[in-house]
Amino acid sequence: MQLTTIGFDADDTLWHNERFFTLTQDRFTELMRDHAPAEHLAERLLAAERRNIGHYGFGVKGFTLSMIETAIEVSEGRVPGSVIAEIMAAGREMLSHPIELLPGARDTIDALAGRYRLLLITKGDLLDQERKLAQSGLGDFFDAVEIVSDKTAAIYTGAFTRHGSGAAQGMMVGNSLKSDVNPMLDAGGWAVHVPHDLTWPLEHAEARDTDPRFHRIEALSLLPGLIRQIEMSFIEP
Incomplete structure:
Protein backbone atom coordinates (compact mmCIF):
# COMPACT_ATOMS: atom_id res chain seq x y z
CA MET A 1 0.00 0.00 0.00
CA ASN A 17 -16.34 30.75 0.17
CA GLU A 18 -19.39 30.04 2.33
CA ARG A 19 -19.06 33.27 4.26
CA PHE A 20 -19.84 35.21 1.07
CA PHE A 21 -23.04 33.18 0.67
CA THR A 22 -23.91 33.91 4.31
CA LEU A 23 -23.33 37.64 3.92
CA THR A 24 -25.38 37.73 0.72
CA GLN A 25 -28.22 35.82 2.38
CA ASP A 26 -28.19 38.37 5.21
CA ARG A 27 -28.50 41.09 2.58
CA PHE A 28 -31.35 39.17 0.93
CA THR A 29 -33.13 38.89 4.29
CA GLU A 30 -32.90 42.65 4.76
CA LEU A 31 -34.21 43.32 1.25
CA MET A 32 -37.21 41.06 1.89
CA ARG A 33 -37.93 42.14 5.47
CA ASP A 34 -41.33 43.61 4.48
CA HIS A 35 -42.45 40.35 2.88
CA ALA A 36 -41.32 37.52 5.17
CA PRO A 37 -39.67 36.97 8.58
CA ALA A 38 -36.05 35.90 8.48
CA GLU A 39 -36.59 32.29 9.61
CA HIS A 40 -39.40 31.65 7.11
CA LEU A 41 -37.39 33.25 4.32
CA ALA A 42 -34.36 31.06 5.09
CA GLU A 43 -36.51 27.92 4.97
CA ARG A 44 -38.06 28.90 1.64
CA LEU A 45 -34.68 29.78 0.15
CA LEU A 46 -33.15 26.47 1.22
CA ALA A 47 -36.12 24.61 -0.26
CA ALA A 48 -35.65 26.48 -3.54
CA GLU A 49 -31.93 25.67 -3.60
CA ARG A 50 -32.69 21.99 -3.01
CA ARG A 51 -35.24 21.98 -5.87
CA ASN A 52 -32.95 23.83 -8.24
CA ILE A 53 -29.66 21.95 -7.84
CA GLY A 54 -30.65 19.57 -10.61
CA HIS A 55 -31.44 22.48 -12.94
CA TYR A 56 -28.77 25.06 -12.14
CA GLY A 57 -26.07 23.04 -10.41
CA PHE A 58 -23.97 24.29 -7.49
CA GLY A 59 -22.59 27.78 -7.17
CA VAL A 60 -23.39 31.47 -7.22
CA LYS A 61 -25.63 31.50 -10.28
CA GLY A 62 -27.96 28.85 -8.91
CA PHE A 63 -28.02 30.61 -5.54
CA THR A 64 -28.91 33.93 -7.17
CA LEU A 65 -31.72 32.39 -9.22
CA SER A 66 -33.03 30.67 -6.10
CA MET A 67 -33.09 34.00 -4.24
CA ILE A 68 -35.06 35.58 -7.09
CA GLU A 69 -37.50 32.65 -7.16
CA THR A 70 -37.95 32.83 -3.38
CA ALA A 71 -38.52 36.59 -3.50
CA ILE A 72 -41.29 36.14 -6.07
CA GLU A 73 -42.89 33.29 -4.11
CA VAL A 74 -42.95 34.83 -0.63
CA SER A 75 -44.18 38.18 -1.96
CA GLU A 76 -46.82 36.48 -4.13
CA GLY A 77 -45.37 38.24 -7.14
CA ARG A 78 -45.37 41.72 -5.58
CA VAL A 79 -41.63 42.06 -5.05
CA PRO A 80 -40.46 45.32 -6.68
CA GLY A 81 -38.20 45.21 -9.70
CA SER A 82 -35.68 47.27 -7.74
CA VAL A 83 -35.30 44.42 -5.22
CA ILE A 84 -34.77 41.89 -8.01
CA ALA A 85 -32.10 44.20 -9.43
CA GLU A 86 -30.35 44.34 -6.03
CA ILE A 87 -30.42 40.56 -5.75
CA MET A 88 -28.81 40.27 -9.17
CA ALA A 89 -26.20 42.86 -8.19
CA ALA A 90 -25.41 40.87 -5.05
CA GLY A 91 -24.86 37.79 -7.18
CA ARG A 92 -22.49 39.65 -9.47
CA GLU A 93 -20.54 40.89 -6.46
CA MET A 94 -20.12 37.31 -5.27
CA LEU A 95 -18.72 36.38 -8.67
CA SER A 96 -16.06 39.06 -8.39
CA HIS A 97 -15.00 38.91 -4.73
CA PRO A 98 -11.24 38.56 -4.16
Whole structure:
Protein backbone atom coordinates (compact mmCIF):
# COMPACT_ATOMS: atom_id res chain seq x y z
CA MET A 1 0.00 0.00 0.00
CA GLN A 2 1.06 3.54 -0.70
CA LEU A 3 -0.42 6.95 -1.36
CA THR A 4 0.40 8.32 -4.78
CA THR A 5 -2.28 10.94 -5.41
CA ILE A 6 -3.93 13.54 -3.19
CA GLY A 7 -7.05 15.41 -4.20
CA PHE A 8 -8.18 18.69 -2.69
CA ASP A 9 -11.52 20.39 -2.56
CA ALA A 10 -11.34 24.12 -3.20
CA ASP A 11 -14.13 26.15 -1.57
CA ASP A 12 -13.76 26.37 2.22
CA THR A 13 -10.85 23.93 2.07
CA LEU A 14 -8.23 26.07 0.33
CA TRP A 15 -10.02 29.45 0.32
CA HIS A 16 -13.00 31.15 1.92
CA ASN A 17 -16.34 30.75 0.17
CA GLU A 18 -19.39 30.04 2.33
CA ARG A 19 -19.06 33.27 4.26
CA PHE A 20 -19.84 35.21 1.07
CA PHE A 21 -23.04 33.18 0.67
CA THR A 22 -23.91 33.91 4.31
CA LEU A 23 -23.33 37.64 3.92
CA THR A 24 -25.38 37.73 0.72
CA GLN A 25 -28.22 35.82 2.38
CA ASP A 26 -28.19 38.37 5.21
CA ARG A 27 -28.50 41.09 2.58
CA PHE A 28 -31.35 39.17 0.93
CA THR A 29 -33.13 38.89 4.29
CA GLU A 30 -32.90 42.65 4.76
CA LEU A 31 -34.21 43.32 1.25
CA MET A 32 -37.21 41.06 1.89
CA ARG A 33 -37.93 42.14 5.47
CA ASP A 34 -41.33 43.61 4.48
CA HIS A 35 -42.45 40.35 2.88
CA ALA A 36 -41.32 37.52 5.17
CA PRO A 37 -39.67 36.97 8.58
CA ALA A 38 -36.05 35.90 8.48
CA GLU A 39 -36.59 32.29 9.61
CA HIS A 40 -39.40 31.65 7.11
CA LEU A 41 -37.39 33.25 4.32
CA ALA A 42 -34.36 31.06 5.09
CA GLU A 43 -36.51 27.92 4.97
CA ARG A 44 -38.06 28.90 1.64
CA LEU A 45 -34.68 29.78 0.15
CA LEU A 46 -33.15 26.47 1.22
CA ALA A 47 -36.12 24.61 -0.26
CA ALA A 48 -35.65 26.48 -3.54
CA GLU A 49 -31.93 25.67 -3.60
CA ARG A 50 -32.69 21.99 -3.01
CA ARG A 51 -35.24 21.98 -5.87
CA ASN A 52 -32.95 23.83 -8.24
CA ILE A 53 -29.66 21.95 -7.84
CA GLY A 54 -30.65 19.57 -10.61
CA HIS A 55 -31.44 22.48 -12.94
CA TYR A 56 -28.77 25.06 -12.14
CA GLY A 57 -26.07 23.04 -10.41
CA PHE A 58 -23.97 24.29 -7.49
CA GLY A 59 -22.59 27.78 -7.17
CA VAL A 60 -23.39 31.47 -7.22
CA LYS A 61 -25.63 31.50 -10.28
CA GLY A 62 -27.96 28.85 -8.91
CA PHE A 63 -28.02 30.61 -5.54
CA THR A 64 -28.91 33.93 -7.17
CA LEU A 65 -31.72 32.39 -9.22
CA SER A 66 -33.03 30.67 -6.10
CA MET A 67 -33.09 34.00 -4.24
CA ILE A 68 -35.06 35.58 -7.09
CA GLU A 69 -37.50 32.65 -7.16
CA THR A 70 -37.95 32.83 -3.38
CA ALA A 71 -38.52 36.59 -3.50
CA ILE A 72 -41.29 36.14 -6.07
CA GLU A 73 -42.89 33.29 -4.11
CA VAL A 74 -42.95 34.83 -0.63
CA SER A 75 -44.18 38.18 -1.96
CA GLU A 76 -46.82 36.48 -4.13
CA GLY A 77 -45.37 38.24 -7.14
CA ARG A 78 -45.37 41.72 -5.58
CA VAL A 79 -41.63 42.06 -5.05
CA PRO A 80 -40.46 45.32 -6.68
CA GLY A 81 -38.20 45.21 -9.70
CA SER A 82 -35.68 47.27 -7.74
CA VAL A 83 -35.30 44.42 -5.22
CA ILE A 84 -34.77 41.89 -8.01
CA ALA A 85 -32.10 44.20 -9.43
CA GLU A 86 -30.35 44.34 -6.03
CA ILE A 87 -30.42 40.56 -5.75
CA MET A 88 -28.81 40.27 -9.17
CA ALA A 89 -26.20 42.86 -8.19
CA ALA A 90 -25.41 40.87 -5.05
CA GLY A 91 -24.86 37.79 -7.18
CA ARG A 92 -22.49 39.65 -9.47
CA GLU A 93 -20.54 40.89 -6.46
CA MET A 94 -20.12 37.31 -5.27
CA LEU A 95 -18.72 36.38 -8.67
CA SER A 96 -16.06 39.06 -8.39
CA HIS A 97 -15.00 38.91 -4.73
CA PRO A 98 -11.24 38.56 -4.16
CA ILE A 99 -9.84 35.22 -3.10
CA GLU A 100 -8.57 34.80 0.46
CA LEU A 101 -6.66 31.60 1.16
CA LEU A 102 -7.38 29.73 4.36
CA PRO A 103 -4.53 29.49 6.90
CA GLY A 104 -1.90 26.94 5.94
CA ALA A 105 -3.27 26.32 2.44
CA ARG A 106 -0.25 27.46 0.43
CA ASP A 107 2.36 25.94 2.76
CA THR A 108 0.54 22.60 2.83
CA ILE A 109 0.19 22.39 -0.95
CA ASP A 110 3.82 23.42 -1.37
CA ALA A 111 5.00 20.76 1.09
CA LEU A 112 3.18 17.98 -0.77
CA ALA A 113 3.86 19.07 -4.36
CA GLY A 114 6.46 16.92 -6.07
CA ARG A 115 6.05 14.09 -3.57
CA TYR A 116 2.54 13.22 -4.74
CA ARG A 117 0.35 13.89 -7.73
CA LEU A 118 -1.95 16.69 -6.61
CA LEU A 119 -5.47 17.08 -7.97
CA LEU A 120 -8.00 19.86 -7.49
CA ILE A 121 -11.52 18.47 -7.65
CA THR A 122 -14.21 21.08 -7.14
CA LYS A 123 -17.82 21.66 -8.08
CA GLY A 124 -19.64 24.87 -8.95
CA ASP A 125 -19.80 27.40 -11.77
CA LEU A 126 -17.07 26.66 -14.31
CA LEU A 127 -16.05 30.27 -14.96
CA ASP A 128 -16.20 31.19 -11.28
CA GLN A 129 -14.08 28.23 -10.19
CA GLU A 130 -11.53 28.93 -12.91
CA ARG A 131 -11.37 32.56 -11.80
CA LYS A 132 -10.86 31.64 -8.16
CA LEU A 133 -8.13 29.13 -8.97
CA ALA A 134 -6.31 31.68 -11.12
CA GLN A 135 -6.51 34.33 -8.39
CA SER A 136 -5.47 31.91 -5.66
CA GLY A 137 -1.96 31.50 -7.08
CA LEU A 138 -2.13 27.76 -6.42
CA GLY A 139 -2.81 26.58 -9.95
CA ASP A 140 0.76 25.60 -10.79
CA PHE A 141 0.93 23.17 -7.87
CA PHE A 142 -1.75 20.88 -9.28
CA ASP A 143 -1.11 18.13 -11.80
CA ALA A 144 -4.76 18.18 -12.87
CA VAL A 145 -7.91 20.18 -12.21
CA GLU A 146 -11.44 18.82 -12.51
CA ILE A 147 -14.49 21.07 -12.13
CA VAL A 148 -17.44 18.71 -11.81
CA SER A 149 -21.21 19.03 -11.58
CA ASP A 150 -21.34 16.85 -8.46
CA LYS A 151 -19.05 14.70 -6.34
CA THR A 152 -19.82 10.99 -6.23
CA ALA A 153 -17.89 7.76 -5.83
CA ALA A 154 -17.93 7.35 -9.61
CA ILE A 155 -16.49 10.84 -10.09
CA TYR A 156 -13.62 10.08 -7.71
CA THR A 157 -12.99 6.66 -9.21
CA GLY A 158 -12.67 8.24 -12.64
CA ALA A 159 -10.55 11.21 -11.57
CA PHE A 160 -8.06 9.19 -9.54
CA THR A 161 -7.79 6.64 -12.35
CA ARG A 162 -7.22 9.28 -15.04
CA HIS A 163 -4.70 11.29 -13.06
CA GLY A 164 -3.25 8.78 -10.62
CA SER A 165 -2.98 5.10 -9.84
CA GLY A 166 -6.58 4.65 -8.76
CA ALA A 167 -8.72 5.64 -5.80
CA ALA A 168 -7.26 2.90 -3.59
CA GLN A 169 -3.94 4.77 -3.63
CA GLY A 170 -5.58 8.16 -3.43
CA MET A 171 -6.69 10.56 -0.73
CA MET A 172 -9.35 13.27 -0.90
CA VAL A 173 -9.14 16.27 1.44
CA GLY A 174 -12.05 18.62 2.05
CA ASN A 175 -14.47 20.32 4.41
CA SER A 176 -17.64 18.51 3.32
CA LEU A 177 -18.45 15.06 4.65
CA LYS A 178 -21.17 14.68 2.03
CA SER A 179 -19.15 15.70 -1.02
CA ASP A 180 -15.46 15.31 -0.21
CA VAL A 181 -15.25 12.50 2.33
CA ASN A 182 -17.99 9.88 2.14
CA PRO A 183 -17.96 9.44 -1.67
CA MET A 184 -14.19 8.97 -1.60
CA LEU A 185 -14.55 6.29 1.06
CA ASP A 186 -17.15 4.63 -1.15
CA ALA A 187 -14.62 4.69 -3.99
CA GLY A 188 -12.14 2.79 -1.82
CA GLY A 189 -9.82 5.68 -1.09
CA TRP A 190 -8.61 7.62 1.93
CA ALA A 191 -10.51 10.73 3.02
CA VAL A 192 -9.56 13.57 5.34
CA HIS A 193 -12.17 15.90 6.80
CA VAL A 194 -11.00 19.45 7.56
CA PRO A 195 -14.04 21.10 9.21
CA HIS A 196 -14.94 24.68 8.39
CA ASP A 197 -16.88 27.00 10.68
CA LEU A 198 -19.54 27.54 8.01
CA THR A 199 -21.12 24.64 6.14
CA TRP A 200 -24.06 24.86 3.75
CA PRO A 201 -26.96 22.85 5.24
CA LEU A 202 -27.25 20.74 2.10
CA GLU A 203 -23.66 19.54 2.64
CA HIS A 204 -24.30 18.01 6.05
CA ALA A 205 -23.76 14.26 6.48
CA GLU A 206 -22.80 11.77 9.15
CA ALA A 207 -19.11 11.10 9.74
CA ARG A 208 -17.94 7.52 9.24
CA ASP A 209 -15.73 7.49 12.30
CA THR A 210 -15.29 3.72 12.28
CA ASP A 211 -13.90 3.57 8.75
CA PRO A 212 -10.11 3.02 9.01
CA ARG A 213 -9.55 5.24 5.96
CA PHE A 214 -11.38 8.20 7.49
CA HIS A 215 -9.43 10.90 9.30
CA ARG A 216 -10.23 14.32 10.67
CA ILE A 217 -7.80 17.18 11.27
CA GLU A 218 -8.62 20.58 12.67
CA ALA A 219 -6.34 22.53 10.33
CA LEU A 220 -4.97 21.94 6.85
CA SER A 221 -1.43 22.52 8.12
CA LEU A 222 -1.68 19.18 9.96
CA LEU A 223 -2.13 17.22 6.72
CA PRO A 224 1.57 16.46 5.95
CA GLY A 225 2.02 15.02 9.44
CA LEU A 226 -1.09 12.89 9.11
CA ILE A 227 0.09 11.54 5.77
CA ARG A 228 3.43 10.56 7.32
CA GLN A 229 1.58 8.66 10.04
CA ILE A 230 -0.57 6.84 7.48
CA GLU A 231 2.46 5.91 5.39
CA MET A 232 4.29 4.61 8.46
CA SER A 233 1.33 2.31 9.11
CA PHE A 234 1.90 0.76 5.67
CA ILE A 235 5.36 -0.49 6.65
CA GLU A 236 4.76 -1.47 10.28
CA PRO A 237 5.13 -5.24 10.82
